[in-house]
Amino acid sequence: MIICILFIVIGAVVLAFALVAFRHATTFVKKGRCVEGAVIKFVETKDEDGVYYYPLFEITISEKETITYRGMNGATYKSWKIGQKAAFIYVPGEVPHIRRLRYWSIFGFPLVLLAIAADFIVVGFGYFLLKAYF
Structure with a gap:
C-alpha cells in the first residue's frame, strides 16, 4: 500500500x-519575438572522441543590435553551411535567453x-x- x-x-x-x-x-x-539568424562560422572543439563543429549564428535583434549565438548541438561534420538561416525566438529585454524556434x-x-x-x-x-x- x-x-x-x-x-x-x-x-x-x-x-x-x-x-x-x-x-x-x-x-x-x-x-517572444521571432528573428532569423545566419551561420557565420564554425567553432571547433576537440575532445577525446575527435573534433566537433558548432555553428555560430549572427542574429539581428534590431537595426542597431546583433548578437552571436553558438549552437547547442555539435557534430563531427559541418552539418550547416555558411550563410544558412535558422529561426530563433527571444523575449525583448531578455536577449541572453534566446532559443532556436x-x-x-x-x-x-x-x-x-x-x-x-x-x-x-x-x-x-x-x-x-x-x-x-x-
Whole structure:
C-alpha cells in the first residue's frame, strides 16, 4: 500500500513541475519575438572522441543590435553551411535567453517530465487497483 501511495505522490510532484515548465514555455512563446539568424562560422572543439563543429549564428535583434549565438548541438561534420538561416525566438529585454524556434527545444523538457509523471501515476494507480493480486 505504501508503494502505491509513494508512486502516486512522486508522479503528482513531477506532474506539477511539468505543468510549471510547460507554463513557462508557453509564456516564452507568447511573449517572444521571432528573428532569423545566419551561420557565420564554425567553432571547433576537440575532445577525446575527435573534433566537433558548432555553428555560430549572427542574429539581428534590431537595426542597431546583433548578437552571436553558438549552437547547442555539435557534430563531427559541418552539418550547416555558411550563410544558412535558422529561426530563433527571444523575449525583448531578455536577449541572453534566446532559443532556436523548434518544437523540441522549447517544449522538450516539459514533455519529458510529463512522460515521467504519467509513468509514475499509472504504475501507482495500477498497484492501488490491483492490490488484491499482490
